[in-house]
Amino acid sequence: MTSLRWRKLVSGFMLTMTGVCALVAVSVLFFILGYLVYHGGKFISWSFFTQLPKPVGEPGGGMSNAIVGSAKLLFIASLIGVPVGFFGAIYLAEFSGSKSAFVVRYAADLLNGVPSIVIGIFAYALVVLPFKHFSTLAGGFALGIMMVPITLRSTEEFLLAVPNSLREGAMALGASKWKTIATVIVPAAYRGILTAVLLAFARVAGETAPLLFTALGNRYWSPGWNQPTASLPVAIFTYATGPYEDWHRQAWAAGLVLLGLILVINIVARAVLARGIAVPRS
Amino acid sequence: MATSTTTVHGAGPLVGSRSFLSKLREGDEIARMITFLFAASVVLVTLLLIFELWQDSALARHKFGLHFFVTRVWDPIFDQFGALPFIYGTLVTASTALFIAVPLGIGAAIFLAELAPARLSDALEFFIDLLAAVPSVIYGLLGIFIIVPVMRDYVQPALKQSLGFLPLFSGPAYGVGFLTAGIVLAIMVIPYIISVSREILLSVPRDQREAALGLGSTRWESTWKVVVPFARSGILGSVFLALARALGETMAVTMVIGNSPTISASLFSPGDTIASVIANQFTEATGDLYLQSLIELGLVLFLLTFILNGLARLLIVLTSQRGSKVSPA
Numbered sequence: 001m002t003s004l005r006w007r008k009l010v011s012g013f014m015l016t017m018t019g020v021c022a023l024v025a026v027s028v029l030f031f032i033l034g035y036l037v038y039h040g041g042k043f044i045s046w047s048f049f050t051q052l053p054k055p056v057g058e059p060g061g062g063m064s065n066a067i068v069g070s071a072k073l074l075f076i077a078s079l080i081g082v083p084v085g086f087f088g089a090i091y092l093a094e095f096s097g098s099k100s101a102f103v104v105r106y107a108a109d110l111l112n113g114v115p116s117i118v119i120g121i122f123a124y125a126l127v128v129l130p131f132k133h134f135s136t137l138a139g140g141f142a143l144g145i146m147m148v149p150i151t152l153r154s155t156e157e158f159l160l161a162v163p164n165s166l167r168e169g170a171m172a173l174g175a176s177k178w179k180t181i182a183t184v185i186v187p188a189a190y191r192g193i194l195t196a197v198l199l200a201f202a203r204v205a206g207e208t209a210p211l212l213f214t215a216l217g218n219r220y221w222s223p224g225w226n227q228p229t230a231s232l233p234v235a236i237f238t239y240a241t242g243p244y245e246d247w248h249r250q251a252w253a254a255g256l257v258l259l260g261l262i263l264v265i266n267i268v269a270r271a272v273l274a275r276g277i278a279v280p281r282s
Numbered sequence: 283m284a285t286s287t288t289t290v291h292g293a294g295p296l297v298g299s300r301s302f303l304s305k306l307r308e309g310d311e312i313a314r315m316i317t318f319l320f321a322a323s324v325v326l327v328t329l330l331l332i333f334e335l336w337q338d339s340a341l342a343r344h345k346f347g348l349h350f351f352v353t354r355v356w357d358p359i360f361d362q363f364g365a366l367p368f369i370y371g372t373l374v375t376a377s378t379a380l381f382i383a384v385p386l387g388i389g390a391a392i393f394l395a396e397l398a399p400a401r402l403s404d405a406l407e408f409f410i411d412l413l414a415a416v417p418s419v420i421y422g423l424l425g426i427f428i429i430v431p432v433m434r435d436y437v438q439p440a441l442k443q444s445l446g447f448l449p450l451f452s453g454p455a456y457g458v459g460f461l462t463a464g465i466v467l468a469i470m471v472i473p474y475i476i477s478v479s480r481e482i483l484l485s486v487p488r489d490q491r492e493a494a495l496g497l498g499s500t501r502w503e504s505t506w507k508v509v510v511p512f513a514r515s516g517i518l519g520s521v522f523l524a525l526a527r528a529l530g531e532t533m534a535v536t537m538v539i540g541n542s543p544t545i546s547a548s549l550f551s552p553g554d555t556i557a558s559v560i561a562n563q564f565t566e567a568t569g570d571l572y573l574q575s576l577i578e579l580g581l582v583l584f585l586l587t588f589i590l591n592g593l594a595r596l597l598i599v600l601t602s603q604r605g606s607k608v609s610p611a
Binding site for chain 1: 316317318319320321322323324331387396411412415416417422426427428472502530531532536537557560561564565584
């Protein structure tokens with residue numbers, strides 16, 4: 001049929017092509033990063049972090065309100081996402097029977113797959129409508145809901161990876177179950193758990209869609225937790241789609257700040273904290 | 283209640299034989315209840331999400347019924363709402379994305395799993411994971427300012443000149459539209475395809491490769507005719523996962539699709555997806571019917587991704603199990 005030489009040629013060619021595919025995929029990351037640094041770096045200045053947005057037409061100004069707004073949103077999100085994810089994972093890994101564990105896991109995976117814009121609708125219906133207010137709380141709630149399944153499932157895997165002999169050892173010394181968990185199992189898995197929390201945090205830090213109609217946006221300082229607030233992702237969206245050159249520059253700068261933050265958290269979590277342990281995919 | 287009920291069963295490693303009261307005194311029952319409450323709240327929130335989507339779209343569901351899915355008109359002024367343009371736009375952008383992302387993603391996964399030495403593979407996988415962490419609004423930002431102009435000035439005119447006889451590539455080149463949204467989506471879902479497919483390929487037992495090579499096949503033949511077919515359903519799972527992401531993706535698409543509820547055979551035409559119309563119009567929705575129609579769109583999106591995610595997970599689990607069953611190690 002076909003000669004060996006031809007088959008070897010095909011083999012070499014196709015294998016090279018797979019390498020090209022991998023190269024293309026990875027180079028996208030460096031392209032994004034390079035372009036943002038090149039384009040956004042010029043516009044980052046001290047005032048970007050310290051000043052409010054200027055009225056349209058006036059050059060300068062910053063995004064301090066969006067940066068603080070993002071921090072507030074992420075604070076509320078963590079208040080919801082971390083405890084629910086952490087204690088839920090302890091239940092799954094240490095207490096639950098196989099049936100209830102199946103139900104909780106199923107719900108968490110389902111929640112994890114829900115598109116972020118739908119989470120936004122949910123938060124709107126649950127928090128915005130009853131209070132009749134777009135608010136920081138509603139935005140934080142939406143982000144918190146998104147954090148829960150990511151934290152829960154990865155924390156559970158790290159807990160399950162703790163060897164059973166540690167549990168048995170603690171029990172043999174007469175420790176009760178919760179004491180075993182609190183003093184042996186969680187400390188043994190803490191690096192993994194911290195990684196899980198950080199990755200979930202980084203994931204929701206860049207979410208825009210669930211904030212559009214919960215936290216809304218604000219050109220000024222948000223006056224309170226039950227008032228609309230600016231946030232970095234929404235600010236990038238508004239400024240990038242707006243018609244003014246000056247807005248576009250601010251969007252680039254904000255994009256660089258946001259991406260920098262998210263990549264740094266990811267690198268710290270994956271390469272430093274989680275060195276040597278497999279990070280489950282969310 | 284004999285002693286047989288107190289023996290360790292599948293529930294966990296620590297089910298002992300102490301009485302309920304002593305467990306309560308030692309705090310175990312309390313700890314169990316507290317953690318149970320948190321775990322149960324996850325289930326509760328999920329059920330509540332489904333309930334809210336169903337409940338808050340009741341008006342639109344009753345008014346339009348199944349016509350909602352086949353009506354082309356989206357007219358807030360006359361309270362006429364049909365989902366067809368958005369369903370069309372969602373399917374067109376997602377399939378365009380998969381058309382580009384599947385060959386690239388699987389190719390890269392083959393390289394990472396079969397060819398690259400373990401250290402290089404892990405290093406590249408690290409970058410792929412970082413790429414998956416880039417938020418969608420950043421892709422949108424680059425889409426608006428880089429991809430849209432390039433599409434308008436170079437890619438679309440070139441496509442028109444060479445393949446313009448196809449209705450797919452006809453019409454004016456705006457830069458924004460289905461094709462651009464599809465390309466941005468492709469870039470966004472490639473990391474998911476690569477990561478999951480790579481893991482699936484790595485789970486294919488070694489002896490499969492050795493047998494193929496032993497029978498005299500080339501490296502590529504053993505990969506393409508033995509390893510990939512073995513992992514086929516898992517790879518399909520990764521594609522479904524990517525499809526679910528592509529359907530639900532909001533910001534990047536909203537920023538480059540042009541936002542007009544049109545159904546056009548041309549990929550150059552501006553359009554709208556389910557997610558993008560919700561993002562654009564939700565805060566402006568005046569009137570209950572308008573808002574509830576948007577929520578019904580959200581419900582449709584939820585159901586689509588729910589089904590796809592379920593299928594994907596099933597396929598991936600089945601393939602990895604098959605891999606571990608064949609190899610005794």
